[in-house]
Amino acid sequence: SAVISQKPSRDICQRGTSLTIQCQVDSQVTMMFWYRQQPGQSLTLIATANQGSEATYESGFVIDKFPISRPNLTFSTLTVSNMSPEDSSIYLCSVQLNRNEQFFGPGTRLTVL
Template sequence: SAVISQKPSRDICQRGTSLTIQCQVDSQVTMMFWYRQQPGQSLTLIATANQGSEATYESGFVIDKFPISRPNLTFSTLTVSNMSPEDSSIYLCSVEETRNTEAFFGQGTRLTVV
């Protein structure tokens, strides 16, 4: 099983600023994803983080707002840019070895924008 360290666990940010969230995995993994979860809601996929190339974004999410880096198979960052109160949410990274195996999740980053 993969162990994921996600930082920070929570933050309160001013509108208009940016926050970078880090996801570190204790083993090399093929697939890494970033999700957003509003309180009491489901998980919405933001993007697939691709190692060595640009991330693949889902409908409604754009690179300028959520730039993602994945320099190697164990690390990724998600930046929430030019934040507004609507960006307040929980952000989770997730990894999977293959399409046939379980997904592991980081503990999440609880972001509040004021």
């Protein structure tokens, strides 16, 4: 398994500002993912972040809004830029050890006022 931590665990931000979320894994992994979970909803994949390459974004998500860094095999960041209240969600990172083993972090609960 993998132990994943996220910082911050929660934040309240003003509209128009940006927040960077950190994801740390206790082992080296190639594939990392960022998800968004809006209140009372399921998880939606934002992007795939593999070390050594640009992040791949899903339909409806763009790099200017959600820039991602993946500087090494244990760490990634997701920035939510120019926030609006519609960005209020839980943001989760996950890692894939094998095709059938995907583990999730505890999430970052973001509220935008």
